[in-house]
Every structure is written in structure tokens, then in C-alpha cells.
Amino acid sequence: MNGSTPTTGTRTSPSRPSTAPHIRPPVTQLREQTCPRPITISLWLWFASTMTVLGVAALALARFDRIYQYLIELAQQRDATADPATLDRVADISIMVVVGIAVLLAVVQLLLAYLMHRGRGWTRWGLVISAGLIACYGLLVANGTGMLDALGAVVAAAILLHGVLALLAVVAMFLPSASPWFRRGKLMSVADD
Secondary structure: OOOOOOOOOOOOOOOOOOOOOOOOOOHHHHHHOOOOHHHHHHHHHHHHHHHHHHHHHHHHHHOHHHHHHHHHHHHHHHOOOOOHHHHHHHHHHHHHHHHHHHHHHHHHHHHHHHHHHOOOOHHHHHHHHHHHHHHHHHHHHHHHOOHHHHHOHHHHHHHHHHHHHHHHHHHHHOOHHHHHHHHHHHHHHHHHO
């Protein structure tokens, strides 16, 4: 009664931020989540695009003689004095290296697709990079080894098919409905540690 406003007697303190750790879903609940449809579709699209790469590699080995002859002619144009045995070894090794790198890139892409399906988010960017590498490698090899001359439209169609399948797979794995799957993968890896 000295002119001040009356108080109710209880004082509320300002809210404080919680010091409790962020709540995570139980690991069993995370393990029971099913893979979203876009991720499954993306996995199969990656599988199909990888099979096109392996198919071209198998076709290159089946048509070894045509590619071999092209490489021998190319080497003779560059060095007319080259020993035939040397030309033979260079052509053989060139074909094996070209096919070996294609198979290695395909296996890496399959491994990344498997890990993407398991929820590892970083693999999405690895798959984008691997698809670009395979497409560039396919174009360089097709032009540089005479595969377009030796195998014709089959190689061009396979490169185009790989590109279309990879593009569809990229779109599927970056759809908004796929994002929770990768957050789940991050939580699972933390829970397993």
C-alpha cells in the first residue's frame, strides 16, 4: 500500500533451454523401418545402368578382334617402324586396361548403390560422380579405341541408356520422400558406435 502494484506472490522464471540430449528414436524402431520406394527404384536403376556398362565390356571382349585391328592400324599410323610383336602387346594391353577400368567403375557403382540402399547419405554424391565418370569414360573410350567403328550403334545406345538410367536413379534418390531414409542411416551409424 505504498503505491506499488500488488504481486501475486509467485514468480515465474524465464524458460531455460533443455540440457537433456536430443531424443532419438529407439534403434529397434530404426531397424524396423522399411526402405522407401524411391530408394528401391533407384537401386534397381543403378543396377540396370551398371549392367549396361558390363554388357558393353563383355561385347568389347567378344568383338576383341575388331577393336584389336583398329588399335593396330592406329599404332602403325603413329609409328610405321614399330615391331609387330610390340604392336600386338600394346593392343592387347590397351584392350585389357580399357575393359578393366570399365569393370572397376561398374563394381564401384554397384557398391555405392548398395550402400545408398542401406541408408548411407554420402553415397548419393558418390553415385552422381561415378555416373559422370562412367559416361565420360565411355565417350572417351568409344572415340579413342574405335569401339564406335567396331561395334557401331550398340555402344552409342549403351552409353545413352546408361546416362538415362543413371539420371532417373539420381532423381529417385534425391526425391524428398527419400531424405528420411538417409537421416535414419546417419542415426543407425551413430547408434552402432
